[in-house]
Amino acid sequence: MKSSRNTKPEPTEVSIGDIVVGGVQTVVIAGPCAVESHDSLMRIARSVKVSGAHLLRGGAFKPRTSPYSFQGHGDDALKWLGEARAVTGLKVVSEVMDVRRVEAMARVVDCLQVGTRNMQNFDLLRELGRVPNAILLKRGMSATIEEWLLAAEYILAEGNPNVILCERGIRTFESATRNTLDLSAIPVVRALSHLPIAIDPSHGTGRRDGVAPMTKAAIAAGADAVMIEVHDDPERALSDGAQSLSLFAFDGLMRDAARIADVCGRPFQDQRVVAFSSRTIGGAI
Amino acid sequence: MKSSRNTKPEPTEVSIGDIVVGGVQTVVIAGPCAVESHDSLMRIARSVKVSGAHLLRGGAFKPRTSPYSFQGHGDDALKWLGEARAVTGLKVVSEVMDVRRVEAMARVVDCLQVGTRNMQNFDLLRELGRVPNAILLKRGMSATIEEWLLAAEYILAEGNPNVILCERGIRTFESATRNTLDLSAIPVVRALSHLPIAIDPSHGTGRRDGVAPMTKAAIAAGADAVMIEVHDDPERALSDGAQSLSLFAFDGLMRDAARIADVCGRPFQDQRVVAFSSRTIGGAI
Amino acid sequence: MKSSRNTKPEPTEVSIGDIVVGGVQTVVIAGPCAVESHDSLMRIARSVKVSGAHLLRGGAFKPRTSPYSFQGHGDDALKWLGEARAVTGLKVVSEVMDVRRVEAMARVVDCLQVGTRNMQNFDLLRELGRVPNAILLKRGMSATIEEWLLAAEYILAEGNPNVILCERGIRTFESATRNTLDLSAIPVVRALSHLPIAIDPSHGTGRRDGVAPMTKAAIAAGADAVMIEVHDDPERALSDGAQSLSLFAFDGLMRDAARIADVCGRPFQDQRVVAFSSRTIGGAI
């Protein structure tokens, strides 16, 4: 098994531009659930950059439970993501659903996300094994960790080693949260695999008041990255508003979470740029 | 919602050749998990036909948890299924995984199956809404019934009304069975939708000794169809051997299950052909 | 392990008066969730007797999720159950929760029920191992079958062999039903143990429209007994009204279910009394 720590003991570092997931730094991915408009995306991208996020997320093609829900702005959204990247310098994470679009999306998106519903869409996984991009592979909402690693294996087996696992909550009987975020996946994955692991506390809890505690918990438990939904107007978000942080709340969380990342020896900032960055944050908000 | 009983109170009948799923008759679908060889498939097809099965199942493209497991014989298997259909007269059910193959498979397979892992592969569902074939939509292993009906809605919304729902077990903490077969989905689906519902006791239990009791239970609970894995040499099956019935065991089950179907007013046999069929069974085994 | 089929291959038959659970006959236990009043209980008891039930259930001490919900009529209810038994001849099943009450209840209740919340109340189980009564041991709502058999072992180990297992639904993510009734527990228990198994489709589904299909399914799957909540005025029941059958609906279900029990070779009626009983039913409702 290529994903196994027995095969490759040293941790895999996945580079997305200058950002390394699985290295010393704790990486923060932030942005809207869905890209809703050019202006909203630019506002969010600029703000999360200033707050210290390292990568920008945003959905162009949305997997929606109902065919009658908003399905994403598609190619327009991809174009806006490219513009946000140009302006902020943040590399972009976005979900690919249709195997026929992999090649085109791989040219404009830095890190391709596989959603929870597609974790075992094996034809899609194989196709992603043939592009050079980083792949963020979300855990299926009822997948065991073993099955998740085997899904990663489909990508690795085709030749793409740049896989980041992402825990996003599993299905249980509890209804107070949208899913149950399984943070123990972090030590279990560490024991079994060399692949880096990210945590998505936004989908993992589905509650705004759960995002900050679970983000801090994820970092304390050793997550390589966290992925957080941020919106410039959460009350009016077209999807997942109930779990999105405001720009202001995200900025506060970054400060609190940074202290935990620091004492855990996995800081948010490459030490060479901390001084500059602190000044920027101080001045911009 | 097109799938809702409020929109269309009368039950939907899905025709596959002469066989009607959702009508008076209880329909039995039988065959191997994967089509393993020409000869094995022909043996199984002939035998289940004689035992009274109405449709032949067989996997050509197999969704396997590991990339290193047997992935199916692909186009060869499709050709053999066509031959088995020609010889036995049984229409064929087979799974499609790759959206790029829908059109080609729709020409040679009578009923296209969506597997549990693809229940929310929305691009695949949309494509299946554009072919005229019957679609057997398996419930996701952790999907709620509401999500399952919304997945069906993706197919219906594109114009294909021929959807058969298929319960195949859900994920729970119980480990004595591979999944927990949720037979209460039958009354719940009846209350919410006009679509017919099939039950797969083979995947639903993952145990050979669970297949007969759960098949009988499914029929007693009002299932429109049951789908049963049958193999001519279960101990050597390339996949799912532990849950496959032998040809002999399947024949015995058909006799027991037929009595339950009869007293429930949903017989296995169109009454016009019972006399002929009984003679055939008597002579052939 | 005393509960194991390896230790004792032949099935255990548990006698409650003249009724044998685990023998040829399929046994029907019916009655209200909670005993609500003398008159209501008498009406229900008489009616279910005429419809063909073999045992009367009724809660005197109710385990309620909230301390502010109706907790049962306690000793009054026990007295009324005794009266209903005297009038109808139906032996009585009722739940014991408090270990300090076991001795007293064992004198007036024929079959003591252990509720799902107490399946691993080990002191209670041990005490029930020291009385001669039949014990109906409900499966914990998140217990594996292995744990359930080990709970039975606590009773058997103390010397009481009269244990009936009762599946009543397990916890899953599905919310359309109160629990997910795990009928595959029937073949699994059969394979592992000699103890008889009952099914409770009322708690198992929590929906009135689920009770009849799941009762029939349970019998078809080989249940030794079914336990059904029946109320003379379900809309006004103090507990579990949404899942209780009316007297009339229960009578109809008994007729349908009897036909399935017959074809499965596990009839409701001891053949010696069928003629008499049919006449009674015909005349009384």
Added chain:
Amino acid sequence: MKSSRNTKPEPTEVSIGDIVVGGVQTVVIAGPCAVESHDSLMRIARSVKVSGAHLLRGGAFKPRTSPYSFQGHGDDALKWLGEARAVTGLKVVSEVMDVRRVEAMARVVDCLQVGTRNMQNFDLLRELGRVPNAILLKRGMSATIEEWLLAAEYILAEGNPNVILCERGIRTFESATRNTLDLSAIPVVRALSHLPIAIDPSHGTGRRDGVAPMTKAAIAAGADAVMIEVHDDPERALSDGAQSLSLFAFDGLMRDAARIADVCGRPFQDQRVVAFSSRTIGGAI
């Protein structure tokens, strides 16, 4: 509802001797799963005290899935716990299972624990509402948070306000961990209730390599207390050895976790005694 934050907005502080659970301090409870011998307990108690634990846990009466497993040393264990308390000054937490023992145990144990299997043993809860001790109420392994708060309500309603909730993992389909530790219970409980919440990462993961990451995560997420199984010879523990930390590993965890508690503003040590305590730790191990 007495447990509701609407009824009582300010957080409840539960005092156990000088230790306050629910105050500024993060409280650490440590000790063996079961008290196995006088000498082992004394060794563990002295060591965890030196490492900085605030309370000593140890099982005298053990709820075991099988009647044939070690059931605890009972009254002997209680005596040894009393001795360990006298020597170390650590107050003692121990589980009560049998309602008939509540009064006697309340005299010798500082904090009475209700195990996960007894969360809905309502007679036991009521009896615990009538003693003055602190009660550590573990969440049922398949209980919703709402049901857990209603179980607490049984204790509060009888007049005992000193309830500490304790999350210890819930049942899911994942098998790599014994349970799935639901840390999102922390923000959910905070939103609904004023009661303090503890986390048990030992039972919550069932893996030694999961205890440290989940302890740190729990503190980062805002837990009021953590409860950790520690053994002087984990490989030979009579119960739960696979999830117990060695004395040495626990000491290391305390140092790492203290840093997280500090940056979260919930330090392990009352600031008045930090200087003294640091010296003690430095000298003793």
